Amino acid sequence: MAFAVIKGVAYCLFHAPDLLVTMGTTQRLERLKNPASEYLQQLKANLRSYPEAVSYAPNQVFIGNLWPEELAEMDRPWYNKPVADASPRGRFGDIVSEELLLGLIKFADSFELVCLEKDFQEEIKQKLTATGIFTSADFQDWKEGHTLAEIGHYLETAAAEPLYYQEQLKGCIRRAHDVDEVLNAQVMLENLVAKATGIWALRRLLQNTKTAGTEIDYVIEASEEACGDMNQRGGGNFAKAIGELAGLVNATGADIRSFCSAPAHALLVAAALVKAGIYRQVVVVGGGSVAKLGMNGRDHLKKGLPLLEDVLGAFALLVSADDGRNPVIRTDIVGRHRIGSGATPQAVMEALVVEPLQRAGLKLVDVDRYAPELQNPELTEPAGAGNVPWANYKMIAALAVLRKEIERTELEGFARRHGLPGYAPTQGHIPSGVPFLGFAREGLLEGKYQRVMIIGKGSLFLARLTKLFDGISFLIEPNKAEPGQERPDGGGFRTAMAAALRRVARELQGEEG
């Protein structure tokens, strides 16, 4: 039975300190409720520079320059121990400056809502082209930029939102409708940022996997934003909007939503579509969340930390037909938090971890690494949310004790051996299991791991439609194809079959001649 494979990944971060100040929900609400607050006055002095964000060890892990296991060996706190010679370019993706991010938002804008100052716009075009992710042809339709006077006019008269770089006004985003709240400047910025960061990650994925955009059949977008208008607020579709600007002319696509568990749902859907033979190559993509920038900033400043939630995250993953090489997504070993599963942490983990493994005749100790929510604890602990991945691992270990797979005294050791340190930014869907897929793929290819479980969990109750929780999980394993053997749907088989048919045809011609 051929399963879909993980062919490649891309993970990118976008430094966004000015957006944190102007557009992060915590800061916006503070400005509304208490515009003269001490917190607001302290913000700018506590922002990190771009080099500081690049050299932050968890960020280096996210783009693939360090293994999570290496981070686990580093003493905390990490924020005051910059990684020497840190590069903004990793084998999975990039850490992008806010300067380029503003240009990227402009690139993602199909309705001329984003206005950049003209000199700044010209500079950014050159710099974006120099990254190798874009070419000059990408900007051939851009009109000349705006004067600061024009930008000021939009801010004063058209409910536009400002765009700053290093505290200097560089542009604005205008509303897309005069009365529709779902198309106001704030929502448009949030949606364009999700789109823009998704485009970068998708283009990087195509480079990483040496895949032409034309080869992709389907795109599933799995962020936490909603795009639409007042008659259909979540109408969609981010997937095709992102694919359009990454050259995926042969693809169609749609969005999947389930708060932080959406990427795991999307991966399973992608694997199912491929396994069913409907599509050969499916991309799962998710862009970043502006609203969550600086979400726990108040607590970070109280504890004397800088504003560490200053990056947007994005990922793109390529799920492909079995190539006989890449690790497979075991769609026959899937855990799901059922509607009737219950909300206690134990009930959730039993549904997501114990039940699928038990059904497959496996033990909890048979999984080398569990990848649940991988939030960086340096961001969550000061806010009182604890070390999220560690809490997950302790619960999985406790279940192993209950099942008599390990002794109670081994609980912490199990959690360390089968766990990972959190290294992803608190960007909702971004940390939820999927950041580890890149390392999992490499580790499974190299024989470092034999089995990895990806676990996505989501807070459905935040939408106030249900009090339910959500979660979904699946196993990834090495491809069991023998060396040199390709699956029946692989290109090698088709080539061999074509050669055989040509040989038969020649022989038949020879017989007739």
Add this chain to the structure above:
Amino acid sequence: MALDFKGKKLIILGDRDGIPGPAIEACLKNSGAEIIFNTTECFV
């Protein structure tokens, strides 16, 4: 020492990554308390 919630009005603030609100409510089901508000927050 067991806490006596009988006749008390309770506000439950659960944490998504700790103990969620519905789980706390289930524990207090037979305590005689009146749960007037129950929410679960998310900080991630």
